[in-house]
Amino acid sequence: DTAVSQTPKYLVTQMGNDKSIKCEQNLGHDTMYWYKQDSKKFLKIMFSYNNKELIINETVPNRFSPKSPDKAHLNLHINSLELGDSAVYFCASSPDRARGEKLFFGSGTQLSVL
Amino acid sequence: DQQVKQNSPSLSVQEGRISILNCDYTNSMFDYFLWYKKYPAEGPTFLISISSIKDKNEDGRFTVFLNKSAKHLSLHIVPSQPGDSAVYFCAANNYGGSQGNLIFGKGTKLSVKP
Numbered sequence: 001d002t003a004v005s006q007t008p009k010y011l012v013t014q015m016g017n018d019k020s021i022k023c024e025q026n027l028g029h030d031t032m033y034w035y036k037q038d039s040k041k042f043l044k045i046m047f048s049y050n051n052k053e054l055i056i057n058e059t060v061p062n063r064f065s066p067k068s069p070d071k072a073h074l075n076l077h078i079n080s081l082e083l084g085d086s087a088v089y090f091c092a093s094s095p096d097r098a099r100g101e102k103l104f105f106g107s108g109t110q111l112s113v114l
Numbered sequence: 115d116q117q118v119k120q121n122s123p124s125l126s127v128q129e130g131r132i133s134i135l136n137c138d139y140t141n142s143m144f145d146y147f148l149w150y151k152k153y154p155a156e157g158p159t160f161l162i163s164i165s166s167i168k169d170k171n172e173d174g175r176f177t178v179f180l181n182k183s184a185k186h187l188s189l190h191i192v193p194s195q196p197g198d199s200a201v202y203f204c205a206a207n208n209y210g211g212s213q214g215n216l217i218f219g220k221g222t223k224l225s226v227k228p
Contacts, residue, residue: 004157043158043203043218056215090157102148103216105157 003027006091006106013081014114021076021109023091031055032074033092033103034066043090049074050096078111086113117141118206120219127226133191135222137204140185144206148216149178149189152201161202162189194226 006023013019025032033056034046048056052068063079078085091106119138127133137147145166150158164171164178164187171178177190191198204219 009155041220043205045215048215058215092157102160102163103158105150105159107155107157 002106004091004093004104004106006089006109008109009107010110010112012112012114015081015083017081018077018079019081019111020078021089021091021111023074023076023106025072025091025093025104027093027095027104028072029093029095029104030071031094031096031101032068032071033094034074034076035090035092035105037088037090037108039087046089047074047076081111081113083113086111115140116219117144118204118217118219120202120204120222122222123220124223124225127194127224129196129226129228130193133189133194133198133224133226135189135191135202135204135224137187137189137219138185139187139206141206141217142185144217146207147178147180147187148205148207149176150203150205150218152203152221158203191224194224196226196228199224199226 004025031050033048035043037043046060047066049068065077067075088108088110090108092103094101094103117140148163149161151161152158162173162176162178164180180187201221201223203221205216
């Protein structure tokens with residue numbers, strides 16, 4: 001019973017294409033996130049949603065658009081993919097945004113843009 | 115600008131000995147620190163945390179020490195086991211910007227040899 005599940009696990013695509021990554025959590029959490037782990041291995045936050053409302057948008061290009069149809073889902077759509085978008089994208093959730101609240105991560109989606 | 119630094123990309127330890135993973139931070143506004151453990155092809159999982167009002171937190175074989183004046187924390191694993199082999203990420207809460215935004219270090223890969 002996976003708590004935070006994201007699909008697909010691997011995504012290989014050509015530059016210029018549009019792709020989506022889906023994320024679902026069955027923990028009943030109110031807050032969901034997208035993190036990006038780049039080639040330098042840093043995990044950086046991209047977006048945070050609380051009860052379907054966008055809370056954090058950390059200087060991510062407009063080509064990235066999160067969509068939260070309900071508080072259990074946070075999908076990531078990427079338009080006009082670029083080589084620099086190649087990375088591992090992690091979805092995560094937490095009960096709320098309280099200080100020190102720990103995150104529960106999905107297993108990641110490895111995106112390769114050719 | 116790396117606000118959370120893990121200067122050792124890797125560490126190798128013999129089974130049964132102590133593993134010490136280090137983390138430095140620059141932002142004095144950080145007041146909550148967490149360690150995450152990550153196995154290959156999986157997402158990070160929460161390991162242990164510490165509030166800035168404490169200098170030590172222990173959970174079984176894992177102890178985190180915080181030295182606020184030095185802006186330094188460390189994770190001790192005693193005794194180390196082969197199953198502890200993973201990448202360990204240090205993270206800190208940043209309340210100067212977005213609430214609930216965890217800032218991660220680059221990780222330290224721990225190898226515990228039998």
